Amino acid sequence: MQLVQASAISKSYAGTQALKNVSFTLEQGQVHALIGENGAGKSTLIKIITGAIAADQGTISICGNAVGQTTPALMKSLGVAAIYQQPSLFGDLTVTENIALAVEDRSMLGRVDWAKRRQWAKELLDRLGARIDPDQEASSLSMPQQQMVEIAKAIGGEARIFVMDEPTASLSDTEVDHLFRVIGELRTKGAGVIYISHRLDELSRIADQISVLRDGESIASRPMKEVDRAELVKLMVGRDVSAIFPKQKVPIGETVLRLRDVGNVGSGIRRVDLEVRAGEIVGLAGLVGSGRTELANILFGLTPATSGSIALRGKAALIDSPQAAISAGIGYVPEDRRHHGLVQSMSVTENTTLATLGAGLLDFGAERQIATEFASKLGTKTASVDVAAATLSGGNQQKVVLSRWLATKPKLLILDEPTQGIDVGSKSEVHALMVQMARDGMAILMISSELPEILGMSDRIAVMCQGTIAGVLDRAEATQESVMHLAFPVLPKTRGVA
Numbered sequence: 245m246q247l248v249q250a251s252a253i254s255k256s257y258a259g260t261q262a263l264k265n266v267s268f269t270l271e272q273g274q275v276h277a278l279i280g281e282n283g284a285g286k287s288t289l290i291k292i293i294t295g296a297i298a299a300d301q302g303t304i305s306i307c308g309n310a311v312g313q314t315t316p317a318l319m320k321s322l323g324v325a326a327i328y329q330q331p332s333l334f335g336d337l338t339v340t341e342n343i344a345l346a347v348e349d350r351s352m353l354g355r356v357d358w359a360k361r362r363q364w365a366k367e368l369l370d371r372l373g374a375r376i377d378p379d380q381e382a383s384s385l386s387m388p389q390q391q392m393v394e395i396a397k398a399i400g401g402e403a404r405i406f407v408m409d410e411p412t413a414s415l416s417d418t419e420v421d422h423l424f425r426v427i428g429e430l431r432t433k434g435a436g437v438i439y440i441s442h443r444l445d446e447l448s449r450i451a452d453q454i455s456v457l458r459d460g461e462s463i464a465s466r467p468m469k470e471v472d473r474a475e476l477v478k479l480m481v482g483r484d485v486s487a488i489f490p491k492q493k494v495p496i497g498e499t500v501l502r503l504r505d506v507g508n509v510g511s512g513i514r515r516v517d518l519e520v521r522a523g524e525i526v527g528l529a530g531l532v533g534s535g536r537t538e539l540a541n542i543l544f545g546l547t548p549a550t551s552g553s554i555a556l557r558g559k560a561a562l563i564d565s566p567q568a569a570i571s572a573g574i575g576y577v578p579e580d581r582r583h584h585g586l587v588q589s590m591s592v593t594e595n596t597t598l599a600t601l602g603a604g605l606l607d608f609g610a611e612r613q614i615a616t617e618f619a620s621k622l623g624t625k626t627a628s629v630d631v632a633a634a635t636l637s638g639g640n641q642q643k644v645v646l647s648r649w650l651a652t653k654p655k656l657l658i659l660d661e662p663t664q665g666i667d668v669g670s671k672s673e674v675h676a677l678m679v680q681m682a683r684d685g686m687a688i689l690m691i692s693s694e695l696p697e698i699l700g701m702s703d704r705i706a707v708m709c710q711g712t713i714a715g716v717l718d719r720a721e722a723t724q725e726s727v728m729h730l731a732f733p734v735l736p737k738t739r740g741v742a
Protein backbone atom coordinates (compact mmCIF):
# COMPACT_ATOMS: atom_id res chain seq x y z
CA MET A 245 0.00 0.00 0.00
CA GLN A 246 1.11 3.53 -0.69
CA LEU A 247 1.38 5.37 2.60
CA VAL A 248 2.24 8.69 0.97
CA GLN A 249 1.71 9.77 -2.59
CA ALA A 250 2.89 13.28 -3.40
CA SER A 251 2.01 14.16 -7.00
CA ALA A 252 3.34 16.99 -9.13
CA ILE A 253 4.24 19.23 -6.21
CA SER A 254 5.51 22.74 -6.91
CA LYS A 255 6.53 25.39 -4.41
CA SER A 256 8.06 28.82 -4.91
CA TYR A 257 9.43 31.35 -2.51
CA ALA A 258 10.09 34.91 -3.57
CA GLY A 259 12.93 34.55 -6.03
CA THR A 260 13.38 30.78 -5.77
CA GLN A 261 11.46 27.84 -7.10
CA ALA A 262 12.16 25.28 -4.41
CA LEU A 263 10.21 22.41 -6.00
CA LYS A 264 9.17 21.90 -9.61
CA ASN A 265 6.61 19.24 -10.39
CA VAL A 266 8.03 16.72 -7.93
CA SER A 267 6.39 13.36 -7.29
CA PHE A 268 7.29 11.01 -4.47
CA THR A 269 5.83 7.75 -3.18
CA LEU A 270 6.36 6.05 0.18
CA GLU A 271 5.29 2.40 0.37
CA GLN A 272 4.32 0.46 3.46
CA GLY A 273 7.34 -1.16 5.13
CA GLN A 274 9.74 1.05 3.21
CA VAL A 275 12.64 3.24 4.25
CA HIS A 276 12.82 5.82 1.49
CA ALA A 277 15.89 8.05 1.46
CA LEU A 278 15.58 11.52 0.01
CA ILE A 279 18.93 12.92 -1.01
CA GLY A 280 20.33 15.90 -2.86
CA GLU A 281 22.68 18.83 -2.53
CA ASN A 282 22.15 21.69 -0.10
CA GLY A 283 19.17 23.66 -1.31
CA ALA A 284 17.86 20.87 -3.56
CA GLY A 285 14.40 21.03 -1.92
CA LYS A 286 14.41 18.05 0.48
CA SER A 287 13.23 19.90 3.59
CA THR A 288 10.66 21.80 1.54
CA LEU A 289 9.14 18.54 0.29
CA ILE A 290 8.88 16.98 3.73
CA LYS A 291 7.52 20.19 5.25
CA ILE A 292 4.71 19.92 2.71
CA ILE A 293 4.12 16.28 3.66
CA THR A 294 3.99 17.09 7.39
CA GLY A 295 1.69 20.06 6.76
CA ALA A 296 4.17 22.66 8.02
CA ILE A 297 3.90 24.57 4.75
CA ALA A 298 1.46 24.43 1.85
CA ALA A 299 2.34 23.51 -1.73
CA ASP A 300 1.49 25.94 -4.53
CA GLN A 301 0.46 23.07 -6.77
CA GLY A 302 0.06 19.32 -6.62
CA THR A 303 -1.67 16.86 -4.31
CA ILE A 304 -0.81 14.78 -1.26
CA SER A 305 -2.59 11.48 -0.63
CA ILE A 306 -2.26 9.43 2.52
CA CYS A 307 -3.14 5.73 2.17
CA GLY A 308 -4.90 6.47 -1.08
CA ASN A 309 -7.01 9.37 0.16
CA ALA A 310 -6.28 12.83 -1.18
CA VAL A 311 -5.82 15.44 1.55
CA GLY A 312 -7.23 18.86 0.76
CA GLN A 313 -5.75 21.43 3.12
CA THR A 314 -2.66 20.00 4.79
CA THR A 315 -2.15 21.28 8.32
CA PRO A 316 0.21 19.89 10.97
CA ALA A 317 -2.72 18.74 13.14
CA LEU A 318 -4.46 17.01 10.25
CA MET A 319 -1.32 15.27 9.02
CA LYS A 320 -0.56 14.13 12.55
CA SER A 321 -4.03 12.66 12.87
CA LEU A 322 -3.41 10.79 9.60
CA GLY A 323 -0.34 9.16 11.16
CA VAL A 324 2.45 11.43 9.94
CA ALA A 325 5.15 12.13 12.54
CA ALA A 326 8.14 14.40 12.08
CA ILE A 327 11.35 13.60 13.96
CA TYR A 328 13.47 16.70 13.55
CA GLN A 329 17.20 16.94 13.91
CA GLN A 330 16.63 19.37 16.76
CA PRO A 331 14.14 17.65 19.06
CA SER A 332 11.26 19.78 20.23
CA LEU A 333 10.62 18.53 23.76
CA PHE A 334 9.53 20.73 26.66
CA GLY A 335 12.75 20.99 28.64
CA ASP A 336 11.26 21.45 32.08
CA LEU A 337 8.75 18.64 31.78
CA THR A 338 9.59 15.02 32.46
CA VAL A 339 9.83 12.36 29.79
CA THR A 340 6.46 10.93 30.86
CA GLU A 341 4.82 14.35 30.68
CA ASN A 342 6.27 15.02 27.25
CA ILE A 343 4.96 11.73 25.92
CA ALA A 344 1.55 12.18 27.54
CA LEU A 345 1.22 15.71 26.15
CA ALA A 346 2.00 14.59 22.64
CA VAL A 347 -0.33 11.66 22.61
CA GLU A 348 -3.36 12.67 24.62
CA ASP A 349 -5.90 15.35 24.37
CA ARG A 350 -4.75 18.26 26.51
CA SER A 351 -8.05 18.38 28.41
CA MET A 352 -7.37 14.89 29.72
CA LEU A 353 -4.17 15.92 31.46
CA GLY A 354 -4.61 16.15 35.17
CA ARG A 355 -7.48 13.71 35.22
CA VAL A 356 -5.71 10.54 34.33
CA ASP A 357 -3.63 8.37 36.52
CA TRP A 358 0.05 9.41 36.38
CA ALA A 359 1.30 6.01 37.49
CA LYS A 360 -0.40 4.50 34.47
CA ARG A 361 1.06 7.14 32.19
CA ARG A 362 4.51 6.56 33.59
CA GLN A 363 4.14 2.85 32.99
CA TRP A 364 3.09 3.48 29.43
CA ALA A 365 5.98 5.84 28.76
CA LYS A 366 8.31 3.19 30.13
CA GLU A 367 6.81 0.53 27.89
CA LEU A 368 7.22 2.71 24.81
CA LEU A 369 10.84 3.45 25.66
CA ASP A 370 11.54 -0.21 26.41
CA ARG A 371 10.09 -1.15 23.06
CA LEU A 372 12.71 1.11 21.53
CA GLY A 373 15.43 -0.37 23.71
CA ALA A 374 16.11 3.11 25.12
CA ARG A 375 17.31 3.11 28.69
CA ILE A 376 15.76 6.40 29.76
CA ASP A 377 14.17 7.18 33.11
CA PRO A 378 10.59 8.41 32.50
CA ASP A 379 10.88 10.75 35.51
CA GLN A 380 13.89 12.59 34.16
CA GLU A 381 13.46 16.16 32.93
CA ALA A 382 13.78 16.36 29.15
CA SER A 383 16.40 19.11 29.38
CA SER A 384 18.79 16.75 31.16
CA LEU A 385 18.73 14.22 28.30
CA SER A 386 21.39 14.01 25.60
CA MET A 387 20.42 14.76 22.00
CA PRO A 388 20.12 11.09 21.00
CA GLN A 389 18.04 10.40 24.11
CA GLN A 390 15.75 13.27 23.22
CA GLN A 391 15.42 11.85 19.75
CA MET A 392 14.38 8.50 21.23
CA VAL A 393 11.69 10.26 23.26
CA GLU A 394 10.49 11.93 20.05
CA ILE A 395 10.20 8.52 18.41
CA ALA A 396 8.42 7.13 21.49
CA LYS A 397 5.96 10.03 21.23
CA ALA A 398 5.35 9.23 17.59
CA ILE A 399 4.84 5.51 18.19
CA GLY A 400 2.56 6.25 21.14
CA GLY A 401 0.51 8.46 18.84
CA GLU A 402 0.21 5.54 16.42
CA ALA A 403 2.17 7.16 13.66
CA ARG A 404 2.73 5.07 10.57
CA ILE A 405 4.69 7.56 8.53
CA PHE A 406 7.94 8.73 10.09
CA VAL A 407 9.72 11.68 8.58
CA MET A 408 13.34 12.10 9.66
CA ASP A 409 15.35 15.12 8.49
CA GLU A 410 19.05 14.41 9.11
CA PRO A 411 18.45 12.39 12.30
CA THR A 412 22.02 11.13 12.56
CA ALA A 413 23.81 14.44 12.01
CA SER A 414 25.02 14.62 15.60
CA LEU A 415 24.93 10.98 16.66
CA SER A 416 27.93 8.77 17.37
CA ASP A 417 28.37 5.45 15.57
CA THR A 418 26.87 3.45 18.43
CA GLU A 419 23.86 5.73 18.59
CA VAL A 420 23.42 5.46 14.84
CA ASP A 421 23.40 1.65 15.18
CA HIS A 422 20.71 1.97 17.80
CA LEU A 423 18.56 4.29 15.72
CA PHE A 424 18.90 1.96 12.73
CA ARG A 425 17.68 -0.98 14.80
CA VAL A 426 14.62 1.06 15.74
CA ILE A 427 14.02 2.06 12.12
CA GLY A 428 14.34 -1.61 11.14
CA GLU A 429 11.64 -2.51 13.63
CA LEU A 430 9.33 0.24 12.40
CA ARG A 431 9.74 -1.13 8.89
CA THR A 432 8.98 -4.69 9.98
CA LYS A 433 5.78 -3.48 11.60
CA GLY A 434 4.67 -1.96 8.31
CA ALA A 435 5.45 1.70 8.98
CA GLY A 436 7.17 3.82 6.38
CA VAL A 437 10.14 6.13 6.91
CA ILE A 438 11.21 9.11 4.82
CA TYR A 439 14.87 9.55 5.60
CA ILE A 440 17.03 12.56 4.74
CA SER A 441 20.78 12.36 5.24
CA HIS A 442 24.03 13.74 3.87
CA ARG A 443 25.90 10.73 5.20
CA LEU A 444 25.76 8.62 2.08
CA ASP A 445 27.53 5.66 3.66
CA GLU A 446 24.53 5.05 5.88
CA LEU A 447 22.13 4.64 3.03
CA SER A 448 23.22 1.18 1.95
CA ARG A 449 22.57 0.02 5.51
CA ILE A 450 19.14 1.48 5.97
CA ALA A 451 17.40 2.54 2.77
CA ASP A 452 15.22 0.39 0.49
CA GLN A 453 14.62 3.10 -2.07
CA ILE A 454 16.41 6.38 -2.83
CA SER A 455 15.04 9.45 -4.56
CA VAL A 456 17.29 12.24 -5.69
CA LEU A 457 16.36 15.91 -5.94
CA ARG A 458 18.49 18.41 -7.78
CA ASP A 459 17.58 22.11 -8.00
CA GLY A 460 14.01 21.35 -7.01
CA GLU A 461 13.46 18.60 -9.57
CA SER A 462 13.16 14.81 -9.28
CA ILE A 463 16.25 13.35 -10.90
CA ALA A 464 15.85 9.66 -10.14
CA SER A 465 14.16 7.13 -7.89
CA ARG A 466 15.78 3.70 -7.63
CA PRO A 467 15.98 0.70 -5.34
CA MET A 468 19.04 1.21 -3.14
CA LYS A 469 20.42 -2.19 -4.17
CA GLU A 470 20.88 -0.96 -7.71
CA VAL A 471 23.06 2.09 -7.02
CA ASP A 472 26.50 2.49 -5.51
CA ARG A 473 27.99 5.48 -3.79
CA ALA A 474 29.70 6.91 -6.85
CA GLU A 475 26.46 6.80 -8.78
CA LEU A 476 24.55 8.45 -5.93
CA VAL A 477 27.03 11.30 -5.85
CA LYS A 478 26.81 11.71 -9.58
CA LEU A 479 23.02 11.81 -9.48
CA MET A 480 23.08 14.41 -6.70
CA VAL A 481 25.82 16.67 -7.96
CA GLY A 482 25.51 16.04 -11.68
CA ARG A 483 29.25 15.37 -12.00
CA ASP A 484 31.93 13.11 -10.55
CA VAL A 485 33.32 14.13 -7.19
CA SER A 486 36.67 12.51 -6.57
CA ALA A 487 38.75 13.68 -3.61
CA ILE A 488 36.54 14.19 -0.59
CA PHE A 489 39.48 14.87 1.71
CA PRO A 490 42.03 16.90 -0.24
CA LYS A 491 44.53 17.09 2.64
CA GLN A 492 47.89 18.47 1.65
CA LYS A 493 51.02 18.78 3.68
CA VAL A 494 51.76 22.35 4.71
CA PRO A 495 54.68 23.64 6.77
CA ILE A 496 54.07 23.49 10.53
CA GLY A 497 55.07 26.61 12.49
CA GLU A 498 55.13 27.86 16.07
CA THR A 499 52.91 26.52 18.84
CA VAL A 500 49.74 28.62 18.81
CA LEU A 501 47.81 26.92 21.60
CA ARG A 502 49.19 25.10 24.60
CA LEU A 503 47.01 23.61 27.32
CA ARG A 504 48.47 22.31 30.56
CA ASP A 505 46.37 20.39 33.02
CA VAL A 506 43.24 22.28 31.97
CA GLY A 507 39.94 21.42 33.62
CA ASN A 508 36.47 22.66 34.40
CA VAL A 509 34.69 21.07 37.33
CA GLY A 510 31.19 21.89 36.10
CA SER A 511 31.58 20.39 32.64
CA GLY A 512 33.64 17.39 33.76
CA ILE A 513 36.78 18.29 31.83
CA ARG A 514 39.98 17.31 33.64
CA ARG A 515 43.73 17.32 33.14
CA VAL A 516 43.83 18.22 29.46
CA ASP A 517 47.26 18.68 27.88
CA LEU A 518 47.22 19.66 24.23
CA GLU A 519 49.15 21.65 21.66
CA VAL A 520 48.08 22.99 18.29
CA ARG A 521 50.66 24.59 16.02
CA ALA A 522 50.39 27.03 13.12
CA GLY A 523 49.54 25.19 9.90
CA GLU A 524 48.39 22.18 11.80
CA ILE A 525 44.96 20.57 11.80
CA VAL A 526 44.41 18.67 15.03
CA GLY A 527 41.38 16.39 15.00
CA LEU A 528 39.51 16.00 18.25
CA ALA A 529 37.85 12.60 18.22
CA GLY A 530 35.77 10.79 20.81
CA LEU A 531 32.31 9.48 21.53
CA VAL A 532 29.39 11.84 22.02
CA GLY A 533 29.63 12.89 25.67
CA SER A 534 33.40 12.44 25.86
CA GLY A 535 33.86 16.18 26.41
CA ARG A 536 34.91 17.47 22.99
CA THR A 537 32.38 20.31 22.79
CA GLU A 538 32.91 21.08 26.50
CA LEU A 539 36.65 21.50 25.84
CA ALA A 540 35.86 23.81 22.91
CA ASN A 541 33.60 25.83 25.22
CA ILE A 542 36.51 26.28 27.63
CA LEU A 543 38.80 27.47 24.85
CA PHE A 544 36.23 30.01 23.68
CA GLY A 545 35.61 31.33 27.17
CA LEU A 546 32.02 30.12 27.37
CA THR A 547 32.77 27.98 30.43
CA PRO A 548 36.23 29.23 31.43
CA ALA A 549 38.78 26.78 32.82
CA THR A 550 38.72 26.37 36.59
CA SER A 551 42.16 24.79 36.71
CA GLY A 552 45.34 24.55 34.66
CA SER A 553 46.84 27.03 32.23
CA ILE A 554 46.28 28.15 28.66
CA ALA A 555 49.02 29.78 26.60
CA LEU A 556 48.62 31.41 23.22
CA ARG A 557 51.78 31.79 21.13
CA GLY A 558 53.91 31.31 24.21
CA LYS A 559 52.09 33.81 26.43
CA ALA A 560 49.76 32.91 29.29
CA ALA A 561 46.20 33.81 28.30
CA LEU A 562 43.18 34.45 30.47
CA ILE A 563 40.15 33.38 28.46
CA ASP A 564 37.22 34.17 30.69
CA SER A 565 34.67 35.24 28.07
CA PRO A 566 34.03 34.87 24.33
CA GLN A 567 35.14 38.51 23.93
CA ALA A 568 38.47 37.66 25.54
CA ALA A 569 38.78 34.65 23.22
CA ILE A 570 38.02 36.70 20.10
CA SER A 571 40.50 39.42 21.00
CA ALA A 572 43.11 36.73 21.69
CA GLY A 573 42.59 35.57 18.09
CA ILE A 574 40.35 32.55 18.62
CA GLY A 575 37.43 31.73 16.32
CA TYR A 576 34.76 29.13 17.07
CA VAL A 577 32.22 27.53 14.77
CA PRO A 578 29.82 25.82 17.18
CA GLU A 579 28.00 22.58 16.48
CA ASP A 580 24.51 23.90 17.05
CA ARG A 581 24.76 26.58 14.41
CA ARG A 582 21.07 27.08 13.92
CA HIS A 583 20.81 28.38 17.46
CA HIS A 584 24.18 29.89 18.24
CA GLY A 585 25.71 30.64 14.92
CA LEU A 586 23.26 32.48 12.80
CA VAL A 587 21.03 35.53 13.07
CA GLN A 588 18.10 34.36 10.97
CA SER A 589 16.71 37.81 10.23
CA MET A 590 20.02 39.31 9.12
CA SER A 591 21.26 39.11 5.56
CA VAL A 592 23.90 36.70 4.33
CA THR A 593 26.34 39.62 4.13
CA GLU A 594 25.68 40.78 7.70
CA ASN A 595 26.00 37.24 8.99
CA THR A 596 29.29 36.73 7.19
CA THR A 597 30.89 39.90 8.51
CA LEU A 598 29.34 39.88 11.97
CA ALA A 599 32.54 38.84 13.71
CA THR A 600 34.79 41.10 11.67
CA LEU A 601 32.57 44.10 12.36
CA GLY A 602 33.83 44.51 15.90
CA ALA A 603 36.94 45.99 14.35
CA GLY A 604 34.73 48.60 12.69
CA LEU A 605 36.93 48.70 9.64
CA LEU A 606 34.62 47.68 6.89
CA ASP A 607 32.27 49.68 4.74
CA PHE A 608 29.21 48.09 3.23
CA GLY A 609 30.78 47.52 -0.18
CA ALA A 610 33.72 45.69 1.33
CA GLU A 611 31.40 43.57 3.45
CA ARG A 612 29.36 42.54 0.45
CA GLN A 613 32.52 41.66 -1.39
CA ILE A 614 33.74 39.38 1.40
CA ALA A 615 30.34 37.71 1.62
CA THR A 616 30.25 37.21 -2.15
CA GLU A 617 33.76 35.82 -2.20
CA PHE A 618 33.04 33.20 0.48
CA ALA A 619 29.65 32.31 -0.99
CA SER A 620 31.37 31.50 -4.26
CA LYS A 621 34.27 29.62 -2.61
CA LEU A 622 31.91 27.40 -0.64
CA GLY A 623 29.22 27.21 -3.32
CA THR A 624 26.60 28.71 -1.01
CA LYS A 625 23.25 28.62 -2.76
CA THR A 626 21.44 31.88 -2.11
CA ALA A 627 19.25 34.19 -4.19
CA SER A 628 21.76 36.97 -3.36
CA VAL A 629 23.98 37.97 -0.44
CA ASP A 630 21.35 40.55 0.54
CA VAL A 631 18.55 38.13 1.48
CA ALA A 632 17.82 37.06 5.06
CA ALA A 633 19.70 33.98 6.26
CA ALA A 634 16.34 32.44 7.17
CA THR A 635 15.60 31.92 3.48
CA LEU A 636 18.59 29.61 2.97
CA SER A 637 18.42 25.83 3.27
CA GLY A 638 19.95 24.21 6.37
CA GLY A 639 23.23 23.29 4.73
CA ASN A 640 23.66 26.69 3.13
CA GLN A 641 23.10 28.37 6.50
CA GLN A 642 25.94 26.22 7.83
CA LYS A 643 28.19 27.52 5.08
CA VAL A 644 27.40 31.14 6.02
CA VAL A 645 28.42 30.58 9.65
CA LEU A 646 31.57 28.84 8.49
CA SER A 647 32.37 31.78 6.20
CA ARG A 648 32.06 34.21 9.06
CA TRP A 649 34.85 32.61 11.04
CA LEU A 650 37.01 31.94 8.05
CA ALA A 651 36.65 35.63 7.13
CA THR A 652 37.97 36.81 10.50
CA LYS A 653 41.21 34.87 9.92
CA PRO A 654 41.73 33.91 13.56
CA LYS A 655 45.08 32.52 14.78
CA LEU A 656 43.29 29.50 16.21
CA LEU A 657 40.08 28.23 14.66
CA ILE A 658 37.92 25.72 16.50
CA LEU A 659 35.48 23.89 14.26
CA ASP A 660 32.80 21.70 15.84
CA GLU A 661 31.49 19.29 13.18
CA PRO A 662 32.46 21.60 10.28
CA THR A 663 30.71 19.62 7.55
CA GLN A 664 27.63 18.50 9.43
CA GLY A 665 24.62 18.97 7.17
CA ILE A 666 26.81 19.88 4.20
CA ASP A 667 26.41 17.89 0.97
CA VAL A 668 29.16 15.71 -0.51
CA GLY A 669 30.02 18.13 -3.26
CA SER A 670 30.51 21.08 -0.91
CA LYS A 671 32.29 19.00 1.71
CA SER A 672 35.42 18.84 -0.37
CA GLU A 673 35.23 22.61 -0.82
CA VAL A 674 35.10 23.14 2.95
CA HIS A 675 38.03 20.79 3.37
CA ALA A 676 40.03 22.52 0.66
CA LEU A 677 39.40 25.85 2.36
CA MET A 678 40.59 24.43 5.70
CA VAL A 679 43.85 23.35 4.06
CA GLN A 680 44.25 26.79 2.50
CA MET A 681 43.73 28.44 5.91
CA ALA A 682 46.28 26.09 7.46
CA ARG A 683 48.75 26.98 4.71
CA ASP A 684 48.25 30.65 5.63
CA GLY A 685 49.41 29.73 9.14
CA MET A 686 46.14 29.20 10.96
CA ALA A 687 46.05 26.56 13.71
CA ILE A 688 42.89 24.46 13.44
CA LEU A 689 41.23 22.28 16.06
CA MET A 690 38.53 20.19 14.41
CA ILE A 691 35.90 18.21 16.28
CA SER A 692 34.21 15.57 14.15
CA SER A 693 32.15 12.46 14.74
CA GLU A 694 32.92 11.20 11.27
CA LEU A 695 36.02 9.07 11.53
CA PRO A 696 36.85 9.25 7.81
CA GLU A 697 36.88 13.04 8.12
CA ILE A 698 39.10 12.92 11.22
CA LEU A 699 41.49 10.44 9.64
CA GLY A 700 41.50 12.21 6.30
CA MET A 701 42.00 15.80 7.45
CA SER A 702 44.08 15.72 10.65
CA ASP A 703 47.84 16.00 11.07
CA ARG A 704 47.40 14.67 14.57
CA ILE A 705 44.40 13.19 16.32
CA ALA A 706 43.64 13.78 19.99
CA VAL A 707 41.14 11.25 21.27
CA MET A 708 38.95 12.24 24.22
CA CYS A 709 37.38 9.87 26.69
CA GLN A 710 35.52 10.74 29.87
CA GLY A 711 36.52 14.39 29.94
CA THR A 712 40.21 14.04 29.22
CA ILE A 713 42.58 13.23 26.38
CA ALA A 714 43.15 9.50 26.29
CA GLY A 715 45.90 9.71 23.70
CA VAL A 716 47.26 11.58 20.70
CA LEU A 717 47.94 9.78 17.43
CA ASP A 718 50.02 10.89 14.48
CA ARG A 719 48.40 10.95 11.08
CA ALA A 720 50.63 8.09 9.93
CA GLU A 721 49.77 5.73 12.78
CA ALA A 722 46.09 6.52 13.19
CA THR A 723 43.50 4.02 12.02
CA GLN A 724 39.81 3.62 12.67
CA GLU A 725 40.70 0.91 15.22
CA SER A 726 43.41 2.85 17.05
CA VAL A 727 41.09 5.86 17.45
CA MET A 728 38.17 3.75 18.68
CA HIS A 729 40.47 1.87 21.03
CA LEU A 730 41.31 5.14 22.81
CA ALA A 731 37.75 6.45 22.64
CA PHE A 732 36.18 3.68 24.68
CA PRO A 733 36.53 3.85 28.46
CA VAL A 734 38.81 1.14 29.85
CA LEU A 735 36.73 -1.20 31.96
CA PRO A 736 38.25 -2.50 35.20
CA LYS A 737 39.73 -5.95 34.54
CA THR A 738 37.48 -8.73 35.76
CA ARG A 739 39.40 -10.80 38.23
CA GLY A 740 40.01 -14.36 37.11
CA VAL A 741 38.62 -17.11 39.29
CA ALA A 742 41.48 -18.91 40.97
Ligand SMILES: Nc1ncnc2c1ncn2[C@@H]1O[C@H](COP(=O)(O)OP(=O)(O)OP(=O)(O)O)[C@@H](O)[C@H]1O
Pocket residue numbers: 257258260261262280281282283284285286287288289625626627634635636637638639640665667
Ligand atom coordinates in the same frame (compact mmCIF):
# COMPACT_ATOMS: atom_id res chain seq x y z
N1 LIG B 1 11.47 30.51 3.88
C1 LIG B 1 12.11 30.56 2.70
N2 LIG B 1 12.16 31.69 1.97
C2 LIG B 1 12.79 31.73 0.78
N3 LIG B 1 13.45 30.69 0.23
C3 LIG B 1 13.45 29.53 0.90
C4 LIG B 1 12.78 29.40 2.17
N4 LIG B 1 12.95 28.13 2.61
C5 LIG B 1 13.69 27.49 1.65
N5 LIG B 1 13.99 28.34 0.62
C6 LIG B 1 14.76 28.00 -0.58
O1 LIG B 1 14.25 26.81 -1.15
C7 LIG B 1 15.30 26.00 -1.67
C8 LIG B 1 15.20 24.60 -1.11
O2 LIG B 1 15.49 24.63 0.29
P1 LIG B 1 15.40 23.33 1.22
O3 LIG B 1 15.49 23.81 2.62
O4 LIG B 1 14.23 22.52 0.84
O5 LIG B 1 16.75 22.57 0.80
P2 LIG B 1 17.35 21.18 1.36
O6 LIG B 1 17.38 20.23 0.20
O7 LIG B 1 16.64 20.75 2.57
O8 LIG B 1 18.87 21.58 1.65
P3 LIG B 1 19.86 21.21 2.90
O9 LIG B 1 20.54 19.94 2.53
O10 LIG B 1 20.84 22.34 2.86
O11 LIG B 1 19.07 21.16 4.16
C9 LIG B 1 16.60 26.72 -1.32
O12 LIG B 1 17.04 27.41 -2.46
C10 LIG B 1 16.21 27.70 -0.25
O13 LIG B 1 17.02 28.85 -0.28
Ligand SMILES: [Mg+2]
Pocket residue numbers: 286287288637638639
Ligand atom coordinates in the same frame (compact mmCIF):
# COMPACT_ATOMS: atom_id res chain seq x y z
MG1 LIG C 1 17.20 20.67 4.70
